Amino acid sequence: MSILLLVPLLGISIFLLGLLVWTIFKHLLTTDVPSALKHPVKFRILDCLFIYGITLGSILEKLNICSMPTFARFVHDRLFRKTNDPKVVVTDLHYGTIPVRLFQPKATSSNSFGGIVFYHGGGGIIGSLDYHHNVCVFLARETDSVVLSVGYRKLPYYHFPVITTDCLNATIHFLKRLKSYGVDPSRVVVCGESIGGGLVAQITQALVGRTDLPKIQAQILIYPVVQCINFQLPSTHQNHNIPFLTWDFLIMCICKYMSIDLSWKDAILKGAFIPPETWKKYRKWLSPDNIPKSFKKKYKEPQFPGCFNETAYLEAKHLLDVHHTPLLADDETIAQLPKAFFVSCENDILRDDTLLYKKRLECQGILVSWYHVEDGFHGCITLFDKQIFSFPCSQKILNAVVSYIKGL
Template identity: 35%
Template sequence: MDIGTAILIIGFAALVAAFLLLVIGLVYSELMNSDIPRGVANRWKLHMVHGLFVGIAIVGRILHRLGVCHQISFLRRFVACFLTRLNPVPAGLRVKDMKFSDVPVRVYEPTTVCDGLRRGLVYFPGGGWVLGNIDSVDEVCRHIAKETNTTVVSVGYRLAPEHRYPAPLDDCEAATCHFLSVAEAEFSVDPRRVAVGGDSTGANLAAALCQRLARREIGHLLFPCAQVLIYPALQMADFNLPSYQQNHAVPILFRGRMAFYFLQYLNGDMSLCQDVLEGIHVPNELKPRYEEWLSPSNLPAGFLARGYDKHPTPEYNGQVYHAMKDGLEHEVSPLLAEDADIQKTPPTFILTCEYDVLRDEGYLYRKRLLDMEKDVTWHHVAGGFHGMINFFNQGWLGFPSAVQVLDCVVDYIKKL
């Protein structure tokens, strides 16, 4: 080996070592800034999963800054290759990929004998509007379809930042309306017993879709019979609710990360992130109404037990508001809809988790629905954290609490 080759090898090894040291240092820093309370179920496993996710996110961030690829594209590829396990289709279930009005969907049909027409569920995957897809909720949809004898349609809506609001919601509407129109003729499903649902931002899309359809009052199509909302994201007016304060550093959804997702969905301007977290985007004339709907006094006493400090009223900034004003509309923040829109919503299932920044808005949406005398079923997972069901039946990544969540969902759907 000549000296030139040796120098190249040593130089390359030094670069690799420097890169690894940088990643390790950043991972350590991120882990030190996270907080997994003792009440979280399977804390040790969540520590491991969080460390893995942080490492991958940091590598993606570095590659993004080097111009190699977008960090979100890197995360999507990693999750698809290493954190999504597609098992063989179980007996008693038929699974096929299709398109409804040009929107990719995956249909899960039970093959067992059914007296009459089946019920249906149109499911929207979560993932911050940037990561979720049909594969990421494959095990969840299989389980629901088989355990409830329900035809489930999982919707592969377009993702941000390539396709921002309202594209994902438009896709969900197109796929849902298509299914409702052909449910009986092509799938032996009763269109009067078709619910919509999702987890996290997928639940946001489900709630927003129900309000959109109710506003349009499309006479020739039936309305979803229920909405199934699993730890839903429902508002971007207040990032200082008790659950945001208590769980701001609890994996896998941090307070700042939720603002990041909303902004990716809306306009991609990450310079607004801190402004949104502070709340300076909310106009003064809307604050009294939002404070009434989002008041911590509407929460159970137990939700305040881990501490809460009232956030000072921020000074309104009109420039920030106009940059992301769609975020306060009901199609992005269903919790902030007018009473008339809330009144038209179908029966609702809401599941919240104690160690989740989105905990409070799920409960506050429940209260708004109850105030309108709507039918609401609420379940709260005391040891739960955001994103649990994404690990359902994923081998060593699985969490028992994810089974608890899906058991609640299955029980509710069986009654539709």
């Protein structure tokens, strides 16, 4: 009997080992490691772990054992443990069906606390309240602010526009109850990274004109996703194989969340789903012409958009929805937004998204601050306290965010 049990165990072990070997080869053959990056070996190990987890999750999903997003979050949340700080009280709550986590500084303050609404990244696949726990503890402690982290519902069960509506509803709920949390209504900022940065743009736009709520003092966008239309920008060409947001993973996240079949990947990348009249209208905001020359290293602008494909348009037209692509908002809305702090990373496929939205706000007279990290990469802030897996850029970004908030 014991021998019979050993057979499947041996088979599983061989399979997992084979997958590990495949992961290492895939990493070595496809991954670009930036020369400016500190600790490249550490970076390679993390990428192998990332590829391994996503691939194993995809296999389990095809076997109908477990969805890839669920497995990826399970591994993510256990790979790096959350830590508690005696100076910060942490409370798990639900705003209706939306799980949130409240971080309140213990120290008494002569004035009211500041308030931060935080939207985590992860593309709707990875990222969670637990994985971003330590970032929120740091922000609460260092800025003397009450931090609300929104645990919006994600894939595989929830699709567009659930993430946005969850974050908007949680933010409104928090804004209506600031005094009960000891928060000064004039000192509330919204902050997010990656898809969370895009949510910052969406939420601040959605709240424009709301006279029944306290006004947002500032918005902080850390390498945000603000458009899913032009994937032929300089940064997408230069950084499309740099972890932890490659071209393939970015498109997979977008297609899964927007319920678009992955067979339309090439049409989306080439812009073939964009009607000519739509591109004519929005080109002024989405063109590489808006990117400074210093960021166009070895960049040869391709023909964009590609030949229009009406079938692709019917499949992916909701990518053009202004509620999903805040870069397309009208000038009147943009002109009423709060001041902004942008963080961009040189080795990030989304670097130019930040530059495009930054210019969009500047053109409408919004006060903008910008912090660019030469050795930074996508997703790096969550590694700031991960000991052997931390990077200098991670701490630099968080320090810059804290400095900006304290200077408001």
